[in-house]
Amino acid sequence: MYNEKVIDHFNHPRNVGELSDADGIGETGSFKCGDTMKLYIKVKDDRIEDVSFQTYGCGAAIASSSMLTEMVKGKKLDEAMQITNQDVADQLGGLPPLKLHCSNLAADALHNAIEDYRRKHDQV
Amino acid sequence: MYNEKVIDHFNHPRNVGELSDADGIGETGSFKCGDTMKLYIKVKDDRIEDVSFQTYGCGAAIASSSMLTEMVKGKKLDEAMQITNQDVADQLGGLPPLKLHCSNLAADALHNAIEDYRRKHDQV
Amino acid sequence: MQSRLVYMDHGATTPVRKEVVDSMLPFFHDQYGNPSSLHAPGRKVRQALDEARETTARALGADPEEIYFTSGGTESNNIALRGAAKKQKGGGHIITSSIEHHAVLDVCRDLENEGFKVTYLPVDHYGCIEPEMVKEAINKDTFIISIMAANNEIGTLQPISEIALLAREHGILFHTDAVQVVGQLPVDLHSSNIDFLSLSAHKFNGPKGIGALFMRKGVEINSLYRGGSQERKLRPGTENVPGIIGLGRALELAVSDIPHKKKRLESLRDSLIAGLLQIDDVVLNGHPRQRLPGNINVSFKYIEGESVLLGLDMEGIAASSGSACSSGSLEPSHVLSATGLDHSIAHGSVRFSLGWGNCKEDVDFVLQKAPLIVERLRNISPTYHSR
């Protein structure tokens, strides 16, 4: 079902946890299937310096979260805002069709975190 | 499906053919399944001295015909009139339920043959 | 059982080929997972299932998503016809033939009870359906036409392509019961106008209890059974995994054998027909040329089919008959009746159906035994003597 990369991210999720000194926090949840994700970012010079996540969800949700954190570290905020859920799934080498919706959390949480950061830092 | 006795009568039918000097001839047919039987008897002293048959029909019909001829040879006419189709099937050691109707020719043909004899010999 | 068995009843069912059984075996106690399960044992079986679906599709010139596994030809026919009818809600008009298998004919009769109108097309003396008559039967309410690809009793092949094209031109669904054809003659669904095609594995040296329905992409019908989401909900229930694997393998083998096997069977068929017609008062049923490669159907006049079968059986020859007595139905075959054959002649019909494994010696053996059996039975027969 899941490919090796997904399994690897599920088994060894990168950047797990809370960032106590986060500059922005994004949360998102799928009411339907119950999945929830919380994304923490530290921003420096308009770049994502550090990132971490917490996810309640299935294998696809966890792997997507982990994948996303790898994708955004070091990215400029504007670039990060361009990342879509589809990008995350693609980067994972694809997800089973029935599982695509489970990967729809990650980019949303990121965008929320960036917006949260911008709101707090008067960038909005 | 058929037991050994039925198969034996089918393979080696007794008393097959026409009796050219028959005293009575009985015919019967099942309109439904197409079977037809012709029974010939020779009568002496109110007894069936000789008997033969011709049958168009399935294995059960042929075996019943053959069985019947064995059952009636030497029998008094009144006794022979008592023989039922069920008796013939029983004597064969039973027939498959779906095939019972195919054995319903034999006794009927016999009764017709006896009646034919009696008519011809003013016994009616 | 007889020491020597000459099996000539491949139209009824066929032995499962060794390679096919071998392909199924791992799926009983080794790869036994449920293909719907997420875990490794389930996923492994899911993959094998997907491959069998691809193999099946390839052999028919179809796409894997167009293949729905069922429990056999009967179920495939029922799903196609009733499923299309269920989608109609209320009523509509169906065109079929008078020589369909009961798994089409009796479904149509049942649908008549539910308010549908059905036209049962007549056939000619050979059992052929005239496309022109199909055209005439079409009316504004016609939503499906179902015509079998080849008849199971008399082997007559139908002009399916023409009828399918007619249906397509009128925007009507077309179903064909190809249970007797798949694995015997080439089928290429993508180049056809067929919307539904039914097949059954045990007719082409696959296992019993498994079949498939081809349903063209884009066609929609209502499923009859409800349950899990197997076979895209058209046919719910845990998949018959070994059966599906076996079907795929059997079909692959059968289709690759067609070029060679078809010629061989046709030649055996024609010599058996020629030999049987040497016997007095024997008539060939069905079409002399447009018939299934392995189908021989003759009527022995003045004698009854079941008794011939029994005589053949005693010699170790397995065949079948359309006589009333052999079906337990009291009626002679509706197929032979539809070709206009006299009842008494229909009762004397015997079908020999050849397949994988039959050889010239088998044909010779039948031609040696049949005349003796026929003679013996005619000798007993009153109609023979008064002819």
Added chain:
Amino acid sequence: MQSRLVYMDHGATTPVRKEVVDSMLPFFHDQYGNPSSLHAPGRKVRQALDEARETTARALGADPEEIYFTSGGTESNNIALRGAAKKQKGGGHIITSSIEHHAVLDVCRDLENEGFKVTYLPVDHYGCIEPEMVKEAINKDTFIISIMAANNEIGTLQPISEIALLAREHGILFHTDAVQVVGQLPVDLHSSNIDFLSLSAHKFNGPKGIGALFMRKGVEINSLYRGGSQERKLRPGTENVPGIIGLGRALELAVSDIPHKKKRLESLRDSLIAGLLQIDDVVLNGHPRQRLPGNINVSFKYIEGESVLLGLDMEGIAASSGSACSSGSLEPSHVLSATGLDHSIAHGSVRFSLGWGNCKEDVDFVLQKAPLIVERLRNISPTYHSR
């Protein structure tokens, strides 16, 4: 596949026992005749089929004429419910529960579209149905009651005898989906008031794609499919001979094993439950005692079931879950919802179902791995940290 496989998904399907496969093998390429054929190869198979029907009947305390072979539990349920409904013509009232398998529940929903009225009885916290509520739901139009013998997810056993008696007293038909019970717990149909019972061979170490419907003598329903006269026309189509032989053998073996196996599985079950409840924030779903011998269903709070399955799968443990993500349906299990379980807890449910072949070492292995997996996943979970 994993080098060590701990298969705890017997509720989904089971491996076919060696003895069962062996019993089936002769019917592929040796005794391959069609049981409807008159010739010797056909008759021999007919006899084997009759024997399998007798074996099956005996194992259930039924008569052979009361056993109808089908393609599985799904078809048995559909035939019983839809067949009874079809006989009603028009409408009527059906009583069932809210925790039935989809092969009952979705049939009822479909029948609602066709004009039938359906009462879906609620269950208590343990998933039990109260016979008193059945009684209250009965009205003058009620013609059938269908309550499963044991639930497939949470294993809860239902008071079937009482409900069947109620139905009988009111002259209403009673059907039970016993797919999870047959072969696990004793069934004696003649001493019961059950009119229909569904079973599926692959749940008791028989093959997939074959099942049976018990229908009590004298009960009449309308068949759904039409075709040949197999299974007394209730389920036409060439019989799945190897499947039927395998079902008979598997059932015979399973039933004779019950006294021994039931105790063994219950003891394994109870130690697995006890061990899992040692983990913090774990709840048992279903009834603590009135449950299937091999069923364990727990919810791990703060984490999602599919991720637990995946974690177990990595360790070679095969289990299943009622979470939305594992079914692909987006909804958590309707069964867990019906027991009043909070959605978030329902999402964390995992079912371990034990069977033939599981041993104490398997339980120990799960109890060694599960806590680590749960801990790891909770560590990632935001809801765990904000609890």
